[in-house]
Amino acid sequence: KHDSPVSCAKKAKTVKAQQILLAELEAHPAAWPFLSPVNQKSVPGYRKVIKKPMDFSTIREKLTNNQYLSLESFIMDVNLVFDNCEKFNEDHSEIGQAGHSMRRYFDKRWTELLK
Numbered sequence: 178k179h180d181s182p183v184s185c186a187k188k189a190k191t192v193k194a195q196q197i198l199l200a201e202l203e204a205h206p207a208a209w210p211f212l213s214p215v216n217q218k219s220v221p222g223y224r225k226v227i228k229k230p231m232d233f234s235t236i237r238e239k240l241t242n243n244q245y246l247s248l249e250s251f252i253m254d255v256n257l258v259f260d261n262c263e264k265f266n267e268d269h270s271e272i273g274q275a276g277h278s279m280r281r282y283f284d285k286r287w288t289e290l291l292k
């Protein structure tokens with residue numbers, strides 16, 4: 178129940194890093210396809226093809242509710258957004274290109290921030 182001061186400080190550091198990373202993803206010009214859940218009523222085939230939908234607003238909700246027990250689980254959800262995008266969209270479509278661009282940006286930023 179009570180963390181040692183060291184592990185408590187370490188946890189605060191990763192939460193801070195997650196907040197910084199998510200804010201940067203949300204502010205990115207190519208973030209628009211990922212800011213809210215894909216509307217499964219208006220996007221034919223999405224519900225059948227994508228088994229685990231994920232988007233930045235859902236990640237924001239989970240972060241706010243302290244649902245990420247580790248940095249890894251946060252990174253897995255962000256990568257799920259980009260993996261879903263690659264599965265559903267052609268690489269050279271507008272949304273496909275946005276997904277590649279956002280994944281490159283995320284990979285660069287989280288290694289810079291936590292390396």
Ligand SMILES: Cn1cc(C(=O)NCCCNC(=O)c2ccc(F)cc2)ccc1=O
Nearest residue numbers: 209210211212215216220261262265266272
């Ligand atoms: C990730 N993905 C997204 C869509 C999709 O159609 N998503 C809706 C985009 C419409 N949303 C906007 O245009 C927008 C949103 C926020 C904002 F601030 C400005 C514009 C379809 C397939 C898929 O795989």
